[in-house]
Amino acid sequence: MSEQETWRELRDRRMAEPGAAEAYEAARLAYELGRAVRVMREARGWSQNDLAREAGMTQSAVARFEAGGTVPTLPVIERLANALDAEVEVRLTPRAPAA
Numbered sequence: 001m002s003e004q005e006t007w008r009e010l011r012d013r014r015m016a017e018p019g020a021a022e023a024y025e026a027a028r029l030a031y032e033l034g035r036a037v038r039v040m041r042e043a044r045g046w047s048q049n050d051l052a053r054e055a056g057m058t059q060s061a062v063a064r065f066e067a068g069g070t071v072p073t074l075p076v077i078e079r080l081a082n083a084l085d086a087e088v089e090v091r092l093t094p095r096a097p098a099a
Contacts, residue, residue, distance in 0.1 A: 031068030054083035
C-alpha cells in the first residue's frame with residue numbers, strides 16, 4: 001500500500017479481487033447468525049458456557065460462532081437452535097423477477 005492510498009482505495013482494490021465479494025458476503029452472514037444466537041442466549045440469561053453445555057459444544061466454539069469468526073455448518077446451527085428452543089429457517093429468495 002502506498003503512503004497516499006486511502007482506506008477506501010485499498011478496500012475497493014481488494015474487493016475487486018476474485019472471490020472477495022463472496023468472502024465478504026459469507027462473513028456478513030456468519031456475523032448476522034452469531035448476533036442472532038447471542039441475542040437469544042442473552043434473552044435467556046445464559047452465559048456462553050450455559051449455551052455450550054446445552055448444545056454439546058465448547059464455550060470457545062460458541063464465542064467464535066457469536067463473533068462471526070466461523071462460517072457454520074447446518075448441523076452446528078441446528079444444535080444451537082435446539083439448545084435455544086428455536087426453529088431453523090433456510091430460504092432462497094429471488095433478488096429480481098426472472099426474465
